[in-house]
Amino acid sequence: MRVLVFTNTPAHVHTYRNAIDRLVDRGHDVLVLAREYGCTTDLLDFFGITYGVYGSHEATAYSRLEFARELTGQLADIALEARRFDPDVLFGRGPYAAFSGLVTSTPTVLLLDDEPGDFNHTVSRPFADAIITPHATRRDLGPNHYTFDGFKECAYLHPAVYEPIPDIRDRLGVADDERYAIVRFNAFDALHDVGAAGFSLTQRRDLLEALSEEATVFVSDEAGAMDFRDLPAREYDLHPALLHDAIREAHLLVADTGTIVTEAGLLGTPAIRYGGTEDREFGEFAALADVGLLEECDHYGRVRDRALEVLRDENARARHRERRDAYVSGLVDLTELIVDVAEARGDVERVLASPRAEAQRPRATTQ
Numbered sequence: 001m002r003v004l005v006f007t008n009t010p011a012h013v014h015t016y017r018n019a020i021d022r023l024v025d026r027g028h029d030v031l032v033l034a035r036e037y038g039c040t041t042d043l044l045d046f047f048g049i050t051y052g053v054y055g056s057h058e059a060t061a062y063s064r065l066e067f068a069r070e071l072t073g074q075l076a077d078i079a080l081e082a083r084r085f086d087p088d089v090l091f092g093r094g095p096y097a098a099f100s101g102l103v104t105s106t107p108t109v110l111l112l113d114d115e116p117g118d119f120n121h122t123v124s125r126p127f128a129d130a131i132i133t134p135h136a137t138r139r140d141l142g143p144n145h146y147t148f149d150g151f152k153e154c155a156y157l158h159p160a161v162y163e164p165i166p167d168i169r170d171r172l173g174v175a176d177d178e179r180y181a182i183v184r185f186n187a188f189d190a191l192h193d194v195g196a197a198g199f200s201l202t203q204r205r206d207l208l209e210a211l212s213e214e215a216t217v218f219v220s221d222e223a224g225a226m227d228f229r230d231l232p233a234r235e236y237d238l239h240p241a242l243l244h245d246a247i248r249e250a251h252l253l254v255a256d257t258g259t260i261v262t263e264a265g266l267l268g269t270p271a272i273r274y275g276g277t278e279d280r281e282f283g284e285f286a287a288l289a290d291v292g293l294l295e296e297c298d299h300y301g302r303v304r305d306r307a308l309e310v311l312r313d314e315n316a317r318a319r320h321r322e323r324r325d326a327y328v329s330g331l332v333d334l335t336e337l338i339v340d341v342a343e344a345r346g347d348v349e350r351v352l353a354s355p356r357a358e359a360q361r362p363r364a365t366t367q
Contacts, residue, residue, distance in 0.1 A: 002029045003342050004085060004100065006092030007051070009035070010240065011259050013043040014156045015111065016091065019338040020049055028342070031085045033078065033096075038222065039240040046241040054078050054096075079103045089346045091338070098124035107346030111338070112137070113152035113259070113284075130341070130348045136283035146348050150331035151284055153259070157244065157266045160333040168245040171238055172218070180216040181311065182236065182247060183208065184255035185226070198256025198274060203300050207254065208233045210304055214311040215251060222257065251317050252310050254303065258282065265293035268324030270310045270317060272296075274303045291327050293320065 003023055007013045013034075020030050032049055034040050036056035044051045055074035075095070082090075082100040089107045090100055101108030107129040125131070128144060135147040156162060174180050186198050199207065204226075211217045212232035219226060220236040220243065228235050238246065244263060247253055253264040256274040262284060264271035271294040273285060288294045297303045310316045337351070344350040 001088040001343070001345070002031070002085060004082060004087035004090035004092075004106070005030060005032050006090070006096050006100075007032055007034045007040055007044065008092070008094070008096060009037055010039050010043055011113065011152075012093075013040055013047070013049075015113070015152055015334075016155070016338065017043075017047050017049060018156060018161050018335040019342070021047075022335065022339050023342055026339075026343075031081070031087065033081060035074075042239070043241055046239060052081055054081065075099050082106075089342055091342070093124065095123045098127040101127050101129075109341055109346045109348075111152065129346045132337075132341070132348070134284055134287075136287040138281070138283045144348075146352075148332045148334065148337055150334055151262055151266065151288075152334065153262050153266050154328075154331050155334040155338065157263060157328075158331060158333045158335070159329060161335050162244075164248055165242065165245050168242065168249050171242065172246060172249075174216055178216060179214070179251045179311065180218060180249075181211050181214075181252040181254065181307070182218045182220060182250045183211070183233070184220045184222070184253065184257055184260045186222055186255070186257035199300070205231065207300075207304055207307070211252075211254075211307060211311065214308060218246070218250075220260075252307060254307050258285070261285070261294055262288065266324065266328055268293075268317070268321035270320050272303055272306055272310070274300065292323050293327065 005016050005020060007016060020032065023030050032044065032051035033054045034044055034051045036053055041051070041053065054077045078096060078100055082104050087104060087106050089109065090097060091109045091111060092100070093110050093112055097108055097110060100106070108127055110124055110128045110131045112131060112133045125141065131141045131145045133141070133145065133147050134151050135149050137147060169176060185204060208217055208219065208231055217233040218236040219233045236243065236246065244267065247264050247269050248267040250269050253261065253269055253271045254274070255261050258273065261271045261273040265288040273294060273296050275296060275298045285294065285296055289296055295306060297306060340351045340354070341348055
């Protein structure tokens with residue numbers, strides 16, 4: 001069978017890479033259509049995944065009008081490639097997957113990794129044969145909505161698929177007993193980021209100076225625009241595919257973006273998320289906060305204070321690792337679920353009828 005997969009962001013590469021490998025190993029033909037955005041194609045190259053590029057997106061803030069113009073040009077290339085491939089099932093999210101499913105009359109599976117934004121949800125929902133989300137998602141997305149017990153990040157951080165590399169400290173240039181923290185700054189350039197903001201420039205500097213008093217600090221700047229010449233921090237400069245291993249060994253992660261905080265929580269690393277101007281509530285963050293695997297702070301002062309408290313706590317990382325081991329072992333191996341749904345040509349009901357069904361319908365009422 002033929003499977004079409006969209007990787008619009010680096011996070012999507014991680015979500016599907018293990019499933020792609022399994023499908024190819026089983027003899028299926030997989031076409032990956034990627035967008036040049038951040039390190040998306042770098043990750044595909046690193047993991048040896050063959051792909052085609054349908055467009056690009058710069059890591060700068062866009063208006064909704066600019067997004068619409070960009071999207072219009074990309075959809076034409078997507079239509080050409082999708083029709084030529086003639087898939088049996090496709091995976092993705094937002095208008096890219098919805099449009100491809102429409103022009104090819106292909107069963108379309110949307111795997112959503114957060115509370116769906118109004119634009120993506122409105123555009124894609126009418127064309128989706130199945131919408132799969134974490135159980136913690138707070139919206140009821142209709143009769144074709146299925147949930148699983150876990151997080152999107154379980155596709156690559158579940159114990160069944162994740163194998164940390166043993167020499168990450170050597171690659172980072174830190175000693176075995178050296179405490180270090182990772183700070184991630186959001187570029188706020190995605191459609192769902194329009195109008196949102198995180199750490200200010202003043203807050204960034206203050207945070208890095210404060211943390212550097214307690215630990216070595218690495219910065220992952222999504223926009224790639226930071227000047228490190230007068231900052232007491234080091235740029236994270238290893239291949240982006242190794243970032244999860246670096247997070248796993250860190251004593252703390254602080255970020256004003258979402259995915260990396262969830263990743264830290266699932267890896268057992270103390271994680272603090274700064275909400276900035278974001279006023280939406282996210283079920284996934286709440287679920288991890290409930291089991292003590294991350295903290296959310298709406299005020300910068302609280303972020304700074306808690307980050308310093310964690311770094312000064314000799315037992316913080318060990319406690320988080322214990323919580324992580326107990327919690328994550330009971331979550332769904334999302335890679336296995338994706339493969340099952342793909343081989344069922346997007347028919348989740350067929351997967352549900354199997355002896356090892358991993359998906360479930362959402363709650364009847366939303367929270």
